[in-house]
Structures are given as structure tokens and as C-alpha cells.
Amino acid sequence: EVQLVQSGAEVQKPGESLKISCKGFGYRFSSYWIAWVRQMPGKGLEWMGIIYPGDSDTRYSPSFQGQVTISADKSISTAYLQWSRLKGSDTALYYCGRGAGNSISHHVDYWGQGTLVTVSS
Amino acid sequence: QTVVTQEPSFSVSPGGTVTLTCGLSSGSVSTSYYPTWYQQTPGQAPRTLIYTTNTRSSGVPDRFSGSILGNKAALTIMGTQADDESDYYCALYMGGGVWVFGGGTKLTVL
Numbered sequence: 208e209v210q211l212v213q214s215g216a217e218v219q220k221p222g223e224s225l226k227i228s229c230k231g232f233g234y235r236f237s238s239y240w241i242a243w244v245r246q247m248p249g250k251g252l253e254w255m256g257i258i259y260p261g262d263s264d265t266r267y268s269p270s271f272q273g274q275v276t277i278s279a280d281k282s283i284s285t286a287y288l289q290w291s292r293l294k295g296s297d298t299a300l301y302y303c304g305r306g307a308g309n310s311i312s313h314h315v316d317y318w319g320q321g322t323l324v325t326v327s328s
Numbered sequence: 329q330t331v332v333t334q335e336p337s338f339s340v341s342p343g344g345t346v347t348l349t350c351g352l353s354s355g356s357v358s359t360s361y362y363p364t365w366y367q368q369t370p371g372q373a374p375r376t377l378i379y380t381t382n383t384r385s386s387g388v389p390d391r392f393s394g395s396i397l398g399n400k401a402a403l404t405i406m407g408t409q410a411d412d413e414s415d416y417y418c419a420l421y422m423g424g425g426v427w428v429f430g431g432g433t434k435l436t437v438l
Contacts, residue, residue: 240425244374251432252366252374252417257425266425269329302373311425314364316385318373 209233211241211303211319218325219293226289227322229303236284237261240306242315243277243288247299257306258286266311293326300324330354332420334430340408340437348433349400350418356399361420363401364427365394369414377416378403405435413437 210232219225229241243255256267260279267277279286286303301322304315331353340346350365351357365378376385378394381401391406401420405412418430 242427244429251415252368252419252429254419254427254429268426268428304374307379312362312421312423314362314376314379314419314421314427315366315374316376316379318375321373 209305209317211305211317213301213303213319213322216323216325218327220328221293221295221326223293224289224291225293225324226287227301227324229286229288229319231284231286231305234305237281238309240309240311240313241279241286242304242306243275243286244302244304244315245271245299246302246321247296252302255288255301257311259309259311260284260286261309264311293324295326297324298326330422330428332418332428332430334416334418334433336431337434337436340405340435342408342410342437344408345404345406346408346435347397347402347404348416348418348435349397349402350420350430351400352420357396357401357420359396361401361422363394363396364419364421365392365401365403366417366419367414368417368432374417408437410437 214228255271260281303319305317307313307316333351366374382394
């Protein structure tokens with residue numbers, strides 16, 4: 208069974224760094240794209256970016272380019288989303304999702320449970 | 329910047345049929361955008377309903393269908409049930425690994 212298991216909720220202060228994770232189970236992790244999606248409180252879904260763990264090819268939505276870093280370690284079937292300096296506006300629920308195939312244009316077919324990130328002084 | 333448009337809200341009676349749409353701020357939606365529909369109930373992760381315009385994901389009832397209507401993508405729900413009350417998001421593929429979500433439609437069944 209395919210599963211994406213995300214790391215737990217985080218509470219951080221503005222200016223701090225943070226890295227959250229998404230671990231894949233039940234499939235060949237290196238062969239499927241992993242996407243990250245933001246959902247701010249009470250708001251809709253926003254596409255942040257996508258990575259192919261096989262070769263770490265990474266693409267960002269223009270709105271998130273330079274704001275976050277997406278990475279992956281295929282040896283432990285885990286993708287990451289990180290911030291170097293958090294802002295209050297980064298408070299949100301973050302989902303990872305698996306691309307349905309090895310094409311970059313595939314939709315997300317499986318979703319993680321979400322990681323809540325709260326940034327507050 | 330590309331904006332994907334959806335109705336903010338919609339109401340439907342139990343057993344009724346509703347069609348939600350997904351458009352572009354400029355231009356027409358075609359199959360080349362691989363329109364995809366996601367369902368999200370409060371407190372839950374999204375669930376993939378329809379992809380590449382009209383293909384149902386595994387386990388999705390056939391009362392959910394996708395299409396292109398005019399210059400928009402559309403999600404039609406027939407025989408609407410109480411547990412269809414959710415937020416529905418469409419997503420369009422813009423190329424280069426970038427998708428854009430619509431703002432979502434809050435569907436109320438009453």
C-alpha cells in the first residue's frame with residue numbers, strides 16, 4: 208500500500224530555520240515525483256514545487272522560488288521542505304503528494320497527512 | 329500571473345446534480361492543461377477525484393464525472409449525497425512542473 212507519512216507539527220519563532228519531511232512507503236520512491244502544497248489557515252491549496260528523487264530535479268512555482276528549498280534523499284525514501292528564515296506568513300498546513308507517474312506533468316495521486324507549521328513569537 | 333477561477337460556493341439538494349467549473353483568467357481551459365479535481369473535507373488531506381479531464385481515480389463513484397464545457401473544465405456530481413459536502417479544487421498544469429490550483433468551491437448539500 209502506498210503511503211506518505213509526514214513529520215509532526217512544528218512551532219517555531221520568526222527567523223528560525225525549519226525542515227519538515229515526507230517519507231514514502233509501498234512503492235519505488237526514486238521513480239515518482241513528490242510535490243509540496245501549502246494551505247494557509249482557512250484558505251485554499253497552493254502548489255509550491257516538485258522534486259524527482261531519482262535525480263533531485265526540482266521545480267518551483269514562481270511564488271515560492273527563493274522562499275523555500277525542496278530536497279530529497281532517495282536512500283531513505285524521504286523528501287524535505289525547508290526554510291532558512293521563517294516568517295509569520297509561513298504559518299500553514301503543508302502537504303506532500305506523490306505524482307502519479309514518472310512524468311513531471313502527472314497529477315498527485317497519493318497525499319500525506321499534512322504537517323502544521325506555526326510561526327509565532 | 330495565471331489565475332484559475334472557480335465558483336466560491338454552490339448549493340445542491342440531496343439527490344440533485346451540480347456542475348462546478350474551472351476557468352482561466354485569460355484564455356480557455358483545454359485537455360492540454362490536464363484538468364484535475366480534488367475533494368477536501370475539513371481536517372482531511374485532499375483526495376484525488378478526477379484527472380486528465382475525465383478519468384476517475386480508483387474508488388471514486390461514477391456519479392462524479394469530469395469534462396470540458398465551453399472554455400472551462402467541469403466537475404459534475406449526480407445524485408449528490410450528504411457526504412459530498414466538501415471543498416472542491418481544480419488544478420491545471422502550466423508546464424515546467426508547475427500546477428496552479430483554483431481557489432476552491434465550497435459545496436453545500438441542503
